[in-house]
Amino acid sequence: MTKINVTVDGVSYHDDVEPRTLLVHYLREQVGKVGTVVGCDTSNCGACTVDLDGLSVKSCTVLAVQADGSEVTTVEGLAGTDGLDPMQQAFHDNHALQCGFCTPGMIMAARDLLRHNPHPSEEEIREGIEGNLCRCTGYQNIVRAVQAAAGAAAGAAAGAGAAS
Amino acid sequence: MTAVSDRPEAEIGKARRRKEDQHLITGRTTWTDNMVLPGMLHLAILRSPMAHARITSIDVSAARTRPGVVAAFSGQDFAETQGSLPCAWPVTKDMVNPGHPSIAVTQVNHVGEAVAVVAARTKAEAQDALEAIEIDYEPLPVVLDMEAALADGADLVHPDNTSSNKSYTWVFDSGEAGTGGKMEDALSGAEVTLTRRFIQQRLIPSFMEPRSVVVQPQGDGVLVHSATQIPHILRTMLALTVGIPEHAVRVVAPDVGGGFGGKIPVTPEEVLTTLMARRLGKPCKFTESRSESLMTAHHGRDQIQDITITAKRDGTVTGLDVHLLADMGAYLRLVGPGVPILGAFMYNSIYKFPAYRFVCDGVFTTKTPTDAYRGAGRPEATFAIERIMDELAAELGMDPMELRRKNWIRHEEFPFTTVCGLTYDSGNYEAATDRALELIGWDALRREQAERRERKDPVQLGLGISTFTEMCGLAPSRVLGSLDYGAGGWEAASVRVLATGKVEVVTGASAHGQGHETAFSQIVADRLGVPFEDVQIIHGDTQSSPKGLDTYGSRSLSVGGIAIVKAADKVIEKARRVAAHLLEASEDDLEFEAGSFSVKGSPGSSVALGEIAFAAFTAHNLPDGMEPSLDSDAVYDPVNFSFPHGTHLCAIDVDTETGMAKIRKYVCVDDVGNPINPMIIEGQVHGGLAQGIAQAMFEEAVFDDAGNLTTGTFVDYTLPSASDLPSFTTDRTVSPSTDNPLGVKGVGEAGTIASTPAVVNAVVDALRPFGVTDVRMPMTPERIWRAVQGGAQ
Numbered sequence: 001m002t003k004i005n006v007t008v009d010g011v012s013y014h015d016d017v018e019p020r021t022l023l024v025h026y027l028r029e030q031v032g033k034v035g036t037v038v039g040c041d042t043s044n045c046g047a048c049t050v051d052l053d054g055l056s057v058k059s060c061t062v063l064a065v066q067a068d069g070s071e072v073t074t075v076e077g078l079a080g081t082d083g084l085d086p087m088q089q090a091f092h093d094n095h096a097l098q099c100g101f102c103t104p105g106m107i108m109a110a111r112d113l114l115r116h117n118p119h120p121s122e123e124e125i126r127e128g129i130e131g132n133l134c135r136c137t138g139y140q141n142i143v144r145a146v147q148a149a150a151g152a153a154a155g156a157a158a159g160a161g162a163a164s
Numbered sequence: 165m166t167a168v169s170d171r172p173e174a175e176i177g178k179a180r181r182r183k184e185d186q187h188l189i190t191g192r193t194t195w196t197d198n199m200v201l202p203g204m205l206h207l208a209i210l211r212s213p214m215a216h217a218r219i220t221s222i223d224v225s226a227a228r229t230r231p232g233v234v235a236a237f238s239g240q241d242f243a244e245t246q247g248s249l250p251c252a253w254p255v256t257k258d259m260v261n262p263g264h265p266s267i268a269v270t271q272v273n274h275v276g277e278a279v280a281v282v283a284a285r286t287k288a289e290a291q292d293a294l295e296a297i298e299i300d301y302e303p304l305p306v307v308l309d310m311e312a313a314l315a316d317g318a319d320l321v322h323p324d325n326t327s328s329n330k331s332y333t334w335v336f337d338s339g340e341a342g343t344g345g346k347m348e349d350a351l352s353g354a355e356v357t358l359t360r361r362f363i364q365q366r367l368i369p370s371f372m373e374p375r376s377v378v379v380q381p382q383g384d385g386v387l388v389h390s391a392t393q394i395p396h397i398l399r400t401m402l403a404l405t406v407g408i409p410e411h412a413v414r415v416v417a418p419d420v421g422g423g424f425g426g427k428i429p430v431t432p433e434e435v436l437t438t439l440m441a442r443r444l445g446k447p448c449k450f451t452e453s454r455s456e457s458l459m460t461a462h463h464g465r466d467q468i469q470d471i472t473i474t475a476k477r478d479g480t481v482t483g484l485d486v487h488l489l490a491d492m493g494a495y496l497r498l499v500g501p502g503v504p505i506l507g508a509f510m511y512n513s514i515y516k517f518p519a520y521r522f523v524c525d526g527v528f529t530t531k532t533p534t535d536a537y538r539g540a541g542r543p544e545a546t547f548a549i550e551r552i553m554d555e556l557a558a559e560l561g562m563d564p565m566e567l568r569r570k571n572w573i574r575h576e577e578f579p580f581t582t583v584c585g586l587t588y589d590s591g592n593y594e595a596a597t598d599r600a601l602e603l604i605g606w607d608a609l610r611r612e613q614a615e616r617r618e619r620k621d622p623v624q625l626g627l628g629i630s631t632f633t634e635m636c637g638l639a640p641s642r643v644l645g646s647l648d649y650g651a652g653g654w655e656a657a658s659v660r661v662l663a664t665g666k667v668e669v670v671t672g673a674s675a676h677g678q679g680h681e682t683a684f685s686q687i688v689a690d691r692l693g694v695p696f697e698d699v700q701i702i703h704g705d706t707q708s709s710p711k712g713l714d715t716y717g718s719r720s721l722s723v724g725g726i727a728i729v730k731a732a733d734k735v736i737e738k739a740r741r742v743a744a745h746l747l748e749a750s751e752d753d754l755e756f757e758a759g760s761f762s763v764k765g766s767p768g769s770s771v772a773l774g775e776i777a778f779a780a781f782t783a784h785n786l787p788d789g790m791e792p793s794l795d796s797d798a799v800y801d802p803v804n805f806s807f808p809h810g811t812h813l814c815a816i817d818v819d820t821e822t823g824m825a826k827i828r829k830y831v832c833v834d835d836v837g838n839p840i841n842p843m844i845i846e847g848q849v850h851g852g853l854a855q856g857i858a859q860a861m862f863e864e865a866v867f868d869d870a871g872n873l874t875t876g877t878f879v880d881y882t883l884p885s886a887s888d889l890p891s892f893t894t895d896r897t898v899s900p901s902t903d904n905p906l907g908v909k910g911v912g913e914a915g916t917i918a919s920t921p922a923v924v925n926a927v928v929d930a931l932r933p934f935g936v937t938d939v940r941m942p943m944t945p946e947r948i949w950r951a952v953q954g955g956a957q
């Protein structure tokens with residue numbers, strides 16, 4: 001067992017973990033963040049995507065001990081008392097989910113995409129989320145949601161600019 | 165405030181955003197694998213690495229001593245008690261079913277079959293302990309090829325209890341059935357006869373949530389949480405298989421992460437987890453890994469289709485002769501044998517074929533069992549007919565669309581009884597086709613194609629057509645009975661108006677991503693005239709929703725939705741009696757509109773449904789003899805299937821030098837009857853298209869010569885990602901169903917059924933100048949390149 005300190009969705013945890021424990025299993029089984037899910041065992045599906053110190057990672061590719069001292073944000077940390085994260089809202093508005101199993105990972109990956117490229121083209125969006133598999137939606141509405149979120153962010157930025 | 169001002173607009177037809185999204189986008193989900201119970205044990209399953217072998221010895225004792233391990237068992241430990249997994253569709257009286265143990269006892273018949281199970285405190289401990297199990301196998305010959313499996317003297321998959329690898333032969337002959345002419349006559353009198361073999365490769369449904377089951381012993385019974393499509397059927401089947409009284413089994417399907425048919429059968433894992441929980445007296449959980457899922461959750465398709473079409477020189481089709489070999493894999497699963505039989509009714513598709521014969525052999529092989537996968541039989545049938553129509557057009561030198569127009573059922577001919585004896589209630593193939601041709605700009609594309617052919621452009625343009633219909637709803641029960649299906653096709657619903665005027669609706673159609681809560685709420689909101697937000701849909705728990713037949717085959721709306729309408733109508737009738745009593749009017753003088761009863765001609769005199777519900781709750785002042793409370797149940801057994809249809813068109817660029825094919829435009833016009841929620845319809849179509857295009861271009865389950873699944877992870881089994889797919893143009897025409905009060909049909913499978921032939925037809929069209937008449941699926945760049953090099957395959 002190894003001791004780790006991790007902040008998950010704003011709360012700090014001091015836990016003992018087995019050295020082989022993957023971050024996704026730590027999050028699900030020890031912290032109880034079951035919104036983050038496991039869809040494969042080869043790091044292909046992206047269902048487990050979270051933010052680790054501001055970087056989007058597939059949490060099945062990281063050991064929990066590697067997250068020691070880090071800050072993790074999961075899908076459960078996005079919506080605050082003031083409502084949904086813009087990407088969550090965009091997914092809802094654009095019917096970008098059906099069964100919803102890929103959705104947490106997809107939302108995390110899509111947020112990361114916009115962080116690096118606030119105005120992606122359709123092709124850039126499709127490439128940007130190609131590490132996340134969805135079996136239900138055919139992706140078209142996910143692409144729309146990301147475009148909408150990008151538009152909303154651009155709108156908000158323009159609004160803020162005008163106000164200042 | 166009255167209901168009228170709360171909801172001025174009709175809900176049906178509105179692109180309502182989904183009720184079910186909130187908890188899914190925020191991660192507050194109830195996936196089965198999330199469940200943690202006091203004292204819960206985790207199971208790990210040792211699986212056979214051999215496709216076909218006798219188990220000569222197995223020793224699990226060392227596993228029992230590993231840390232955290234509570235129990236370890238082999239199949240022998242369950243030999244007496246496990247029963248056989250159910251197959252509910254004995255398609256012929258003499259169908260051979262060798263039985264299907266949930267854990268192998270003396271012999272394994274496909275790679276991945278369970279041979280031992282360990283229960284431990286944690287999943288990791290259970291998995292570690294699997295390594296301590298000692299097992300010896302004596303290999304048996306593998307049986308992988310269906311034709312070889314049927315040859316005389318073939319090695320048997322089940323040598324102890326079968327005499328051949330054939331499970332059944334199922335035949336339909338329109339001459340004998342009296343629904344059409346004799347195929348022999350069509351063959352002997354044909355001006356043109358064309359025969360083709362098509363291969364429906366094996367696919368893996370690949371729902372994103374791996375299957376998971378948690379079983380809690382409760383008294384004499386069990387509480388089962390499972391990622392299943394069929395909580396109600398599972399309840400009955402678990403009771404029968406494991407020998408628990410049905411009333412002591414409760415099944416809950418909480419959030420379920422996709423199914424596509426893949427979560428229909430009663431699985432070995434569900435039965436084994438139940439057996440373990442009962443034996444150990446503790447809650448047990450089993451969650452599969454993705455590689456276990458790909459290997460052992462059932463596969464779909466896997467048919468060899470030999471098709472002969474006969475026609476006159478003018479393009480009039482005179483007959484269709486179909487012979488299928490359908491790979492059942494090692495065992496018969498819940499509805500596996502029936503999948504090709506469902507397809508049998510769809511080969512004639514939208515066409516007026518005068519004669520039709522269908523023969524299907526169900527064959528055992530030492531591979532993962534097959535069962536329903538999105539569309540179940542209908543995609544296979546549609547593929548074959550739409551491919552051979554293109555080939556016939558080429559043979560006759562006709563435009564493929566003209567050939568279709570010449571043979572299809574015209575709008576004014578509905579209702580139309582087909583050569584299979586099904587009566588299509590409504591449809592308008594002309595309208596959907598004309599709209600699709602216009603949307604894609606067909607004529608301009610044809611000109612471009614000619615021009616590129618002319619200048620020998622290395623990138624050729626192919627144009628593919630798929631016109632289709634399907635049978636949805638999977639009912640009436642009587643018809644299913646005539647096909648020897650082991651259940652009915654009805655659906656149940658309850659509608660309860662609570663004391664506060666809010667509405668609870670119970671449906672037997674439990675969802676796994678389709679948006680039932682939203683669509684059903686829209687229907688109820690309109691029917692009862694209450695706000696959409698005031699309706700709650702309850703499903704997926706056999707205790708709160710005790711009656712139902714679950715979700716598959718696009719039946720939820722056209723069967724489950726109508727059951728809700730029937731229950732709501734009964735509620736309205738009861739409410740009318742209360743209203744008449746309260747208003748001191750005659751029932752006949754009352755009108756019900758926007759959630760309120762008023763006396764005709766005196767609108768001031770009215771009472772809202774909520775007030776009636778409160779009166780029915782307090783029961784202070786009800787008509788004499790009336791039972792309190794405002795609710796009702798209904799069970800609806802449809803009078804007919806529903807028949808959505810559509811036209812899908814695909815334009816694809818095919819690089820003849822590299823074999824790369826890229827969809828440039830995909831246009832589909834689907835007719836699913838009256839739309840309830842256009843946004844959900846579009847989403848269903850998109851997802852279906854992705855799966856059908858994936859069959860055409862990406863996916864195939866491949867076994868090596870030893871019977872190992874070589875596409876056993878998402879590294880090798882290529883699910884399309886966002887960058888593999890284009891955006892689609894979707895549109896609708898509306899031919900309301902005349903067989904149900906909402907005029908709805910069904911949409912879940914349309915995209916998958918129609919898109920596969922559209923894409924393959926497009927690629928073959930691009931390559932026809934090179935002498936290519938077929939490309940086997942999935943049409944990888946290598947296969948396309950080889951087709952170009954080799955001409956006709």
Ligand code: FES
Nearest residue numbers: 039043045046060
């Ligand atoms: S579970 Fe991490 S990528 Fe699939």
Ligand code: FES
Nearest residue numbers: 098102134135136
């Ligand atoms: S919504 Fe079901 S997998 Fe994406």
